[in-house]
Amino acid sequence: xxxxxxxxxxxxxxxxxxxxxxxxxxxxxxxxxxxxxxxxxxxxxxxxxxxxxxxxxxxxxxxxxxxxxxxxxxxxxxxxxxxxxxxxxxxxxxxxxxxxxxxxxxxxxxxxxxxxxxxxxxxxxxxxxxxxxxxxxxxxxxxxxxxxxxxxxxxxxxxxxxxxxxxxxxxxxxxxxxxxxxxxxxxxxxxxxxxxxxxxxxxxxxxxxxxxxxxxxxxxxxxxxxxxxxxxxxxxxxxxxxxxxxxxxxxxxxxxxxxxxxxxxxxxxxxxxxxxxxxxxxxxxxxxxxxx
Amino acid sequence: xxxxxxxxxxxxxxxxxxxxxxxxxxxxxxxxxxxxxxxxxxxxxxxxxxxxxxxxxxxxxxxxxxxxxxxxxxxxxxxxxxxxxxxxxxxxxxxxxxxxxxxxxxxxxxxxxxxxxxxxxxxxxxxxxxxxxxxxxxxxxxxxxxxxxxxxxxxxxxxxxxxxxxxxxxxxxxxxxxxxxxxxxxxxxxxxxxxxxxxxxxxxxxxxxxxxxxxxxxxxxxxxxxxxxxxxxxxxxxxxxxxxxxxxxxxxxxxxxxxxxxxxxxxxxxxxxxxxxxxxxxxxxxxxxxxxxxxxxxxxxxxxxxxxxxxxxxxxxxxxxxxxx
Numbered sequence: 001x002x003x004x005x006x007x008x009x010x011x012x013x014x015x016x017x018x019x020x021x022x023x024x025x026x027x028x029x030x031x032x033x034x035x036x037x038x039x040x041x042x043x044x045x046x047x048x049x050x051x052x053x054x055x056x057x058x059x060x061x062x063x064x065x066x067x068x069x070x071x072x073x074x075x076x077x078x079x080x081x082x083x084x085x086x087x088x089x090x091x092x093x094x095x096x097x098x099x100x101x102x103x104x105x106x107x108x109x110x111x112x113x114x115x116x117x118x119x120x121x122x123x124x125x126x127x128x129x130x131x132x133x134x135x136x137x138x139x140x141x142x143x144x145x146x147x148x149x150x151x152x153x154x155x156x157x158x159x160x161x162x163x164x165x166x167x168x169x170x171x172x173x174x175x176x177x178x179x180x181x182x183x184x185x186x187x188x189x190x191x192x193x194x195x196x197x198x199x200x201x202x203x204x205x206x207x208x209x210x211x212x213x214x215x216x217x218x219x220x221x222x223x224x225x226x227x228x229x230x231x232x233x234x235x236x237x238x239x240x241x242x243x244x245x246x247x248x249x250x251x252x253x254x255x256x257x258x259x260x261x262x263x264x265x266x267x268x269x270x271x272x273x274x275x276x277x278x279x280x281x282x283x284x285x286x287x288x289x290x291x292x
Numbered sequence: 293x294x295x296x297x298x299x300x301x302x303x304x305x306x307x308x309x310x311x312x313x314x315x316x317x318x319x320x321x322x323x324x325x326x327x328x329x330x331x332x333x334x335x336x337x338x339x340x341x342x343x344x345x346x347x348x349x350x351x352x353x354x355x356x357x358x359x360x361x362x363x364x365x366x367x368x369x370x371x372x373x374x375x376x377x378x379x380x381x382x383x384x385x386x387x388x389x390x391x392x393x394x395x396x397x398x399x400x401x402x403x404x405x406x407x408x409x410x411x412x413x414x415x416x417x418x419x420x421x422x423x424x425x426x427x428x429x430x431x432x433x434x435x436x437x438x439x440x441x442x443x444x445x446x447x448x449x450x451x452x453x454x455x456x457x458x459x460x461x462x463x464x465x466x467x468x469x470x471x472x473x474x475x476x477x478x479x480x481x482x483x484x485x486x487x488x489x490x491x492x493x494x495x496x497x498x499x500x501x502x503x504x505x506x507x508x509x510x511x512x513x514x515x516x517x518x519x520x521x522x523x524x525x526x527x528x529x530x531x532x533x534x535x536x537x538x539x540x541x542x543x544x545x546x547x548x549x550x551x552x553x554x555x556x557x558x559x560x561x562x563x564x565x566x567x568x569x570x571x572x573x574x575x576x577x578x579x580x581x582x583x584x585x586x587x588x589x590x591x592x593x594x595x596x597x598x599x600x601x602x603x604x605x606x607x608x609x610x611x612x613x614x615x616x617x
Contacts, residue, residue, distance in 0.1 A: 007477040009539030010569035011597040015478055022525030022534045049316040049537045051561050056537030058315065061601065066594055150535060152318035152560035155427035159535060166524065173528050191563065192525040193535060199426065218429045230317045
């Protein structure tokens with residue numbers, strides 16, 4: 001990988017593009033640099049935001065001159081060298097009702113903004129990615145786990161990138177024109193990224209399903225919001241489990257009753273082991289969830 | 293002491309100096325969009341300069357004070373009235389129990405800041421009382437004000453008094469047409485040369501879709517991006533990039549059509565190429581632009597941005613020394 005491209009966002013930001021294209025290597029390098037910068041607690045640095053294949057730093061130029069800030073980041077780049085190959089992190093399983101009635105209904109309302117008005121989002125996504133059926137597509141989507149490679153757009157919204165070889169990455173275009181509505185907790189996909197819509201609102205991603213598990217709650221009502229009001233952090237690994245309508249309804253009731261929970265388990269991701277055997281390594285990661 | 297909302301206005305929210313530190317999980321700074329006016333209003337009533345105030349947008353609210361208080365209004369040029377009688381802007385005045393506050397129409401600027409001695413008392417969430425609307429976080433009940441809301445006010449500082457006024461040389465004006473200084477970069481290189489020139493040559497008009505998230509501008513020529521084989525993950529439109537973090541003040545041009553300057557309730561990231569960033573010293577001026585006001589973007593270098601910032605900070609220091617006395 002060649003060097004990072006740095007650019008100032010006026011007097012308070014530095015934007016660092018690890019690579020123009022998305023890859024796990026670029027994401028890992030950005031994470032490694034952001035972690036090191038966080039550890040240094042450099043006075044004047046107020047925001048450190050890793051994001052897919054880049055990262056953003058906000059700083060107070062009255063406390064650290066922009067040139068000094070840039071120098072610090074370049075020094076850290078040299079220090080971390082190539083992408084950190086081991087990432088200690090955590091994995092969680094999330095239930096998803098694929099091809100659900102709510103996102104289908106929403107999709108139907110915005111058909112004139114879609115590439116293929118005659119099929120649903122998930123049928124379209126399955127077809128253009130070469131899957132014979134929606135079920136095959138769901139099996140691929142929920143088969144291998146996903147990295148949270150960015151959290152943002154709005155509060156607590158995770159962007160995820162599947163832990164598979166590039167040839168197996170699911171890719172779909174965004175809507176031709178964004179919708180003005182997306183149900184809360186929609187599982188969406190755009191480009192090579194999927195996203196879980198943390199709040200209801202506008203959106204341009206293809207809608208594939210919906211999860212019963214809240215991921216952002218300012219009132220922190222469920223056990224897994226005990227420490228913070230948003231669930232995901234960059235670097236988290238998420239495995240999706242395709243559930244039936246009955247299971248989904250049960251989970252929704254549990255959420256209302258305050259008894260629903262998500263369990264995070266520690267795991268270490270190794271880029272080297274992944275490259276040696278991508279599908280085997282994916283299965284190995286998922287097994288962590290069944291070890292208990 | 294409480295304040296009751298009779299009419300909420302277009303978009304009146306509780307705001308303070310903001311909530312830094314959570315942008316990495318998509319929670320933006322928030323806080324008063326015009327930070328200078330926030331400080332003016334607070335210092336006039338003897339508050340800490342970062343205390344929580346009400347930010348009113350375009351159409352101001354009607355409020356009733358349920359107990360005597362010291363009040364100051366800063367920001368947009370709109371005359372405040374108590375029970376129908378005019379009161380000065382940028383000068384603290386006293387109100388009696390059950391006095392009604394209304395405003396005349398705005399002559400210039402877009403946002404008024406209503407400070408009350410003691411500060412608006414809503415719960416502190418992640419270090420700030422500011423509302424972040426998209427996340428239903430902070431502010432009054434996680435939303436903008438509605439008719440019938442009753443806001444509590446904290447205990448005034450000992451120095452709170454009526455008749456403290458902002459000197460004329462520290463009073464900003466809000467022209468209908470202005471220049472916004474920006475540093476190019478980020479994905480500016482993705483624009484064609486003609487588009488890059490057109491962006492700076494054209495005069496842009498503030499669109500009705502201008503809010504705390506971002507200011508949208510229109511009526512300039514469409515901007516084209518250089519054709520390329522799009523990088524993996526970037527999406528198909530040439531204005532798309534692999535989704536990345538958006539700086540505050542950064543300018544994106546979805547589809548090359550309407551530039552958007554992100555402000556303090558920014559969406560924290562996305563897949564639209566940013567072509568540069570408005571300098572920190574000009575963000576308050578963006579906040580006071582009304583729909584149909586005009587802007588030209590002017591390219592400056594880092595030295596100029598830092599000099600403008602130093603001048604802004606000097607004005608702030610002037611405020612403190614003048615109004616804290």
